[in-house]
Amino acid sequence: MGSASRSAELLSFRSLVLLLxxxxxxxxxxxxxxxxxxxxxxxxVWSGFSVKWYGELFRDQLMLDAAWMSLKIAFYTACASVVFGTMAALVMTRMRAFRGKTLFGSLITAPLVMPEVITGVSILMMFVAVGDMLGTPIQRGLSTVWIAHVTFTVAFVTVVISSRLQDMDRSLEEAAMDLGANRLKVFFLITLPIIAPSLVAGWLLAFTLSLDDLVISAFTNGPGSTTLPQKVFSSVRLGLSPKINALASLLILAVSTAGFIAWWFMAREEKRRQRDMQLAMQKGD
Structure with missing residues (x-):
């Protein structure tokens, strides 16, 4: 009885902590x-229900332009980060030890612990140095912000994909190669579908980090490439407007919808994969 009582109390405490x-x-x-x-x-101060601030938001062209700019940069950043992060994860988990592998892994994961202000200043100095080498200044805009965002988001994506590759059962790949498939075919038909959930998770993580970034964007953007966090920050300094609440509500709705769709696709693929494995085991028996 005492053990059961302590277990019930521990479960209640955990539930309370989770709720809080x-x-x-x-x-x-x-x-x-x-x-x-x-x-x-x-x-x-609540004074009544109204949707007028949503109308004010859609009439603020500068805010909408900044939101569209941030969405474009975040989309391009997430796609590039997944590609580079997958390549880096394969090097770290599948390639044999080579000279400099430890250094390579350290350089990949360094942006995880590097302050954003250091990253922003470093990338800005790199653009200046490259411009001096080319003999013409690099025009800062969407492309420079995109490069900077890929630089620090690829580390997060690499960690997510690496953890999935390390836990993956490599016997499936070995069986496919024993049946005559080359490494490229094995990657696209075996490895890629299995690590697809981690790719989606990495894509969403990179998209969110890019959409949320303020510090690095401030160092690397130029005229005509103001991002949404910069626009919101400049607006808040002059006084918080209810339009910001409306904008944040729409972003929460969009992100929640995207997350739900991604979860639904991943759950469906996982069920399909488990069903295929069960059918294969039944045929083998």
Whole structure:
């Protein structure tokens, strides 16, 4: 009885901690969404239900342009980070030890612990140095922000994909090669479908990090490439507008929808893979 009672108390304590953690994370988001429908200009004083701030948001062309710029950069960054991160993860997990492999892994993961202000200054200095070598200054804009974002997001993607590759059962690849498939065919038909969930997770992580970045973008952008975090930061310094609540609510809706769709596809693929494995085992028996 005493052991069962302690187990029940421990379970209740864990449930309470989990509940408090979720409340800490999501109550501010829910309050932000609620106050996006506030009629008052005061963002912390409720005076009635209204959707006028959403109308004000869609009439603010500068804010919409900044949001579109951030979405484009985040999309391109996520796609490039998944490609480079997959290549780096394969080198770190599948290639035999070679001279400099430890250094390579350290350089790949360095942006994880590097302060963003250091990363931003370093990339800016690199652009200046390259411009001096070419004899013409590099025009900062969408491309320079994209390069900078790929530089620091590829480390996160590499870690996610590497962990999946390390846990993967390599006997499936070996069996495919024993049946005559070359390494390229094995990668696209065996390895890639198995690590697809980690690719999606890495893509979403890189997209979110790029969309959220302010410091590195401030060092590497130029005229006509103002990102959404920079626009929001400059607006908040002059006073918080309810339009920011409306914009944040739309972003939360978009990200939540994308996350749900990704989860649905991954769950469907996982069920299909388990069903295929069961059928293969039944045929083998």
């Amino acid at each position: 953690g979720f409340l800490f994370l999501y109550v501010p988001m829910f309050s932000l969404i609620v106050f996006s429908f506030n009629e008052s200009r005061m963002v912390t």
